[in-house]
Amino acid sequence: MAGHGYQFGIEEEYFLADAETRGTPRRSVKPFHVEAGERLPEIGRELLQCQVEVCTPPSTEFAQARDVLRRQRRELSDIGREHGLVVFAAGTHPVADWARQLPTKGDRYRGILRDVGLAGRRSLICGMHVHVEVKEPDNRVALMTRLLPFQPLLLALSASSPFWQGKPTGLSAYRLSAFGELPRTGLPELFTTEDDYARYVRIMINAGSIQDASFLWYSLRPSIKFPTLELRIADSCTRLDDAIAIAAIYRCLVRLVERRPDLNANLSGVSRALAQENLWRAQRNGIEAELIDEASEQAFPFSDYLDTVLSLIAEDIEALACHAEVEHARRIVREGTSADHQIALFEEMRGGETSNRHAMDSVVDWLAETTRGVD
Numbered sequence: 001m002a003g004h005g006y007q008f009g010i011e012e013e014y015f016l017a018d019a020e021t022r023g024t025p026r027r028s029v030k031p032f033h034v035e036a037g038e039r040l041p042e043i044g045r046e047l048l049q050c051q052v053e054v055c056t057p058p059s060t061e062f063a064q065a066r067d068v069l070r071r072q073r074r075e076l077s078d079i080g081r082e083h084g085l086v087v088f089a090a091g092t093h094p095v096a097d098w099a100r101q102l103p104t105k106g107d108r109y110r111g112i113l114r115d116v117g118l119a120g121r122r123s124l125i126c127g128m129h130v131h132v133e134v135k136e137p138d139n140r141v142a143l144m145t146r147l148l149p150f151q152p153l154l155l156a157l158s159a160s161s162p163f164w165q166g167k168p169t170g171l172s173a174y175r176l177s178a179f180g181e182l183p184r185t186g187l188p189e190l191f192t193t194e195d196d197y198a199r200y201v202r203i204m205i206n207a208g209s210i211q212d213a214s215f216l217w218y219s220l221r222p223s224i225k226f227p228t229l230e231l232r233i234a235d236s237c238t239r240l241d242d243a244i245a246i247a248a249i250y251r252c253l254v255r256l257v258e259r260r261p262d263l264n265a266n267l268s269g270v271s272r273a274l275a276q277e278n279l280w281r282a283q284r285n286g287i288e289a290e291l292i293d294e295a296s297e298q299a300f301p302f303s304d305y306l307d308t309v310l311s312l313i314a315e316d317i318e319a320l321a322c323h324a325e326v327e328h329a330r331r332i333v334r335e336g337t338s339a340d341h342q343i344a345l346f347e348e349m350r351g352g353e354t355s356n357r358h359a360m361d362s363v364v365d366w367l368a369e370t371t372r373g374v375d
Helices: 030-039 062-082 107-116 137-158 175-179 194-206 240-259 269-288 302-312 314-319 323-335 338-351 356-372
Strands: 008-018 051-055 085-088 127-133 220-222 228-235 290-293 298-301
Touching: 008 062, 008 240, 008 356, 030 051, 030 062, 051 062, 062 085, 062 240, 062 356, 085 356, 127 240, 137 194, 137 220, 137 228, 137 240, 137 269, 137 302, 175 269, 228 240, 240 302, 240 314, 240 323, 269 290, 269 302, 269 338, 290 302, 298 302, 302 314, 302 323, 314 323, 338 356
Parallel strands: none
Antiparallel strands: 008 051, 008 085, 008 127, 127 228, 220 228, 290 298
16 A cells, blocks of 8 residues: 555636626637637636636645646636636636526537536536545445545535625535536445446446436546546635645545545445535535534534544555645634635625625635735
C-alpha cells in the first residue's frame, strides 16, 4: 500500500456573468470560449454556455494542483475582463435566470437536453469533482459504497449555493436540489459488488436509458476513463484553499477504506437512509449541521464529526503528506463556508437599506474577487 501514490485530479466548474449586470451575459460568450481554449488547452465546456470547466493534470502533490488552479482562475478572470465578463466559483449563480441560458452546442449536450427536458435547462449549477486513483480499480464499486457515509461532511465543507434566481433559499447548498431534478443523481445505490454495478449499467444501456456509465451522475462513481473514484458531491468552491482541503480529505478517505477493509463493510438500507438524512442536514445548515452517527444512534455537532473523521485518517494524512491542506477544514469551520460569507454579506448590505438586487450584486462581486484570489 505504501508504494501506491493515490494520484488525484481536480475539476472545477465556474460561472460567467455580465460584468455590468452580474447576470446572464448580454452578448455572445463564444469569443470568450475561443480565447480561453487558445490560452488554456486544458479548458472544458459544460451543459450551458455561461459555464466553463478547468482541470488539473494527475498529480501526487497538492502544491502543484494549487498552482495550476490558481493560474487557471486568474487567467480566466483576465480573459473575462477583456470580454466584459466576470468569472466565479459557486454552486449556484445568485442572480441569473435559468430560462435565459443557452445550451452548449454538441451532440452530447443536445442529447442530454432532449432526454431530460426542462430539468436540464434549469441545471444552472457548478460543482467540483475530484478523481483519486485506487490501488485496485476492480474494487472501486465496493469502495464507493463504503465511502457513502462521508459524503455529507464533504458537501457541508464545500457549501456555496445559498441563493437561486435572485432569492435566498434558506439552504447552504441549494445546488443539490437543482441537480436532483435530473435522473440518476444523489447518493449511489448500495451496490455490493462490481458485478452488481456492471449488470445495472448493462441493463440501463440495453433499455436505452443511458449511452454509457458516464450518464450515471451520482455524487460518487467509478470513472469510465480513468482508474479512479470520482467525487461529485461538492459545490464549486469559491476559495481555492477550500477546494484543496476537500480534495485532500477525500484522497485520504480513499486510502483509508482501502487499508481498512473492515470499515463500513456491511452498510445496510438504514446506513444509506441515515447518509441521506445527513446529506439533507448538510445541505440545509452546512457546517452548522448536526450529523447522525449510526453506531451511537446520536447526532453530533459538525466540528465533533469532523474531528472524528480526521482522527480516522490521521495515518493517511501523514502518508500522503497533506497535513496543512487537511487542517484548513478546521479553518472553514471556524470562519465559515462560502455560503456563510455570501449570506452574511447579503444581510449586511440589506441591513444598510440597500436594494435586494444591489445586495445580490455585491455577493457576485465578492464571489468573482475571491475566485480570482489576491494579487
